[in-house]
Amino acid sequence: MMDPRTSAQDVMRCDLCETALVQMYCDTCLINLCKACVGEHMISDVSRKHELVTFQFRKSNPLYPGCTSHDKERCEMYCNQCHIPVCSTCLASNQHLGHKLLKTMQVLEEKKEKIAKEKNELNETINPTYQDIVSDVQNRMSQLEKKCGDLSTAITKHGEDCHREIDKLVQKLKAEVEEMKTTQLHTLQKHLDEVNKKISEINDEINSMDVALDSNDTSTVFSFMSNVDEYKNLPQKILPSLPKFTPGRIQGKLCKLFGTLSPISVRSEEHGYSVKTTQKSPEAASSPVIKQLLDEPQTVTTIHTGYEYCLDNVACLSDEEIWTSGEDSTMKLFSINQGSLLKSMRTKSGNTPTDIAVTNSGDLVYADYRDRTVNIVKNEEIQTVIRLKKWNPRCVCSTSSDGLLVIMDSDDCKQSKVVRYSGSTKKQTIQFNDQSKPLYSSGRFSIKYISENRNLDICVADWGAKAVVVVNQAGRLRFRYTGHTPVPKNQLFCPRGITTDSQSHILTADGNNDCVHIIDQDGQFLRYIVCGLSEPWGLCKDTTNNLFVAQCINKQVKKIKYQQ
Incomplete structure (x- = not known):
């Protein structure tokens, strides 16, 4: 219902008597008046200077707030330090002496x-x-x-x-x-x-x-x-x-x-939606677009690497090129689209690399278990960035801050730990949980792979523990994923390679069941990727979340599309 004092379609009435038509207006008090009520209004508050005008010439002067300390005083100033309106009497009392004052109108x-x-x-x-x-x-x-x-x-x-x-x-x-x-x-x-x-x-x-x-x-x-x-x-x-x-x-x-139905889960993503903006901020530009998992992942291409024995590792240099390594000292760079060999490089020591990775700058990094070193390839030259004593590097990954995470075994193979490096400088060691028990399995043949998630969690595929062990950036255990049933071949879950994508999904190869498990950032199983895989081992993904799977026995790399 419209206010009769402001609606142009209704007759305007006096605010005092509420019956006579409006003829005058008090610009000081912002009220409508008839001529008969003008005198009553003038004497109602003699402390104020009433500015009376005909109704059609009324102004929009503000109604200044009354002072809480001095009755009948109006506050035309505002104390920016006390965050309250003040009247002239307040100002004269020196209570606000030295304070920054602003006009109430401002x-x-x-x-x-x-x-x-x-x-x-x-x-x-x-x-x-x-x-x-x-x-x-x-x-x-x-x-x-x-x-x-x-x-x-x-x-x-x-x-x-x-x-x-x-x-x-x-x-x-x-x-x-x-x-x-x-x-x-x-x-x-x-x-x-x-x-x-x-x-x-x-x-x-x-x-x-x-x-x-x-x-x-x-x-x-x-x-x-x-x-x-x-x-x-x-x-x-x-x-x-x-x-x-x-x-x-x-x-x-x-x-x-x-037949069975795959399990479902209703997940909530705290930052799943973003407010529309007319200009893209750097933060908004870096936020991932939410993509749905395909019901049926598809093999895009297959690359034959030509290794004599086994193919163990794969790392994306770009969306067009991948590095691979197997059971010899040679690391090979392939064109993804052509499937052709572009470059070969031998390790500095002649040993087999236990893992390879690519830094944010595009440099190849490899771990040399026997030589106790982690090495980086810059401009075709191999530089040793980390040299260990009494420990052997098993696997390595590059972090979002362009550092390195290295998972390593002690000489006697009775301990395992993750160490964060910035260049050659050790920054953090992750080895035990809150009860001072080892986070990771140990043993000479306990294969482990490592990856950093988008939310900065550190994810380790621990073959010896038959689990994916995930800790937060501070090294506190978040969860252990020990597989999901039923699995394609009903064999024991034995994780090998591991990678993460822009949705913070964690993907791990399961060589026993010839598949890849996809779990979310909280360890909930989402689905399997099968795609005719055979002995999947090393994993990586490109910038558009295509998955690359190194197949150990047939020495092939499969490129798989698993997101819309």
């Missing part, structure tokens, strides 16, 4: 300017962003409806197929039962015919005996020969094998045979 304008800015931000950025969020959620709901509908249809169709197969199986078993019955009945009928024939012969024998008994002819009686002894040899007893039906145990197995 503060008013600044406040209005701030309000106008915030209103503009609400209208132009925040509200449209919320509208986009509504559209995004509605779109996800539609996708969920469609996806679940498609799943229900697929399940129904699969159920119908299974019913047809079961019907075929039922008919087959029933036919076998009929065949068994016919065979057994034939055997029993033959036996029955033989027994009936014997009975007929016995009856004939009895008749012959009756004739002999009734005869007085001695020659007839003397010549009679009995066959009783022959009939005492009774026929064999025929015991047919009666068919039995043993139902298969379907409890628990039927679900696996029929």
Whole structure:
């Protein structure tokens, strides 16, 4: 409902008597007056200088706030230090002596300017962003409806197929039962015919005996020969094998045979949405675009590396080139699109590199376990950046700050730890949890790979522990991922290579099950990548989140698209 004092479509009334039409206006007190009420208003507050004008010439002077310390005083100034309006009496009292004073009108304008800015931000950025969020959620709901509908249809169709197969199986078993019955009945009928024939012969024998008994002819009686002894040899007893039906145990197995649904989780991302802006800030420009995982990952290309024995590691130099290393001293650079060998480089010591990585600057880094060194290749020259004593570097990765994370074993292989380096300087050691127990497994053959997540978590694929061990930047344990069931080949989870993507997903190779596990940054399983993988080992990804998988035995690198 409109305010009758401000609506142009209603008659304006006096604010005092509320009945007469407005004719005058007090610019000091900002109220409407009729002529009859002017005098009453003038004497209502004699401390103020009332500026009366005709209503059509009214101004928009502010109504200054009343002073909380001095009754009937109006505050035309504002103390910027005390953050309160002040009147002339307050100023005369020296209470605000030396304080920065502003005109109330200036503060008013600044406040209005701030309000106008915030209103503009609400209208132009925040509200449209919320509208986009509504559209995004509605779109996800539609996708969920469609996806679940498609799943229900697929399940129904699969159920119908299974019913047809079961019907075929039922008919087959029933036919076998009929065949068994016919065979057994034939055997029993033959036996029955033989027994009936014997009975007929016995009856004939009895008749012959009756004739002999009734005869007085001695020659007839003397010549009679009995066959009783022959009939005492009774026929064999025929015991047919009666068919039995043993139902298969379907409890628990039927679900696996029929098919299962992958697990779901509803995740919330604190920074999943961002406010729209007309100008891109550096922070907004670096925020990752949210991408959905493909239901069916696709193999884009396969690169044959030509290693004689095994292929262990792969590292992306760019979206066009990858470094590889295997069970010899040679590291090879390949063109991804052409699949051709661009460059080969031998390690400085001639040893096999246990791991390779690429720095943010594009330099190749490799760990030399036997030589106890971590080395960097700059301008075709190999420089040793880390030389260890009593420890051997197993794997290495480059960090977002262009440092290095190295996971290493002690000489006696009884300890493992992660060390952070800046250049050759040790910055951090991560070895034990809050209970002073080792975070990582130990042992000569305990393979480990390392990667830094986008959220700066340190992720280690620990083959010996059969787990992915994730700690935060400070080295505190966040979680251990020990696999998910069912797995493609029902083998024990044994993680090998590891990498992370722009969504903070963690991907780890599972050589026992010929697949790659994808988990989120909190350790929740998302899905498998299978794509015909064979003995997946080393992993890396490019800037567009394509996954590269080094396959150990066939010495091939697969490029796989797993995000939309």
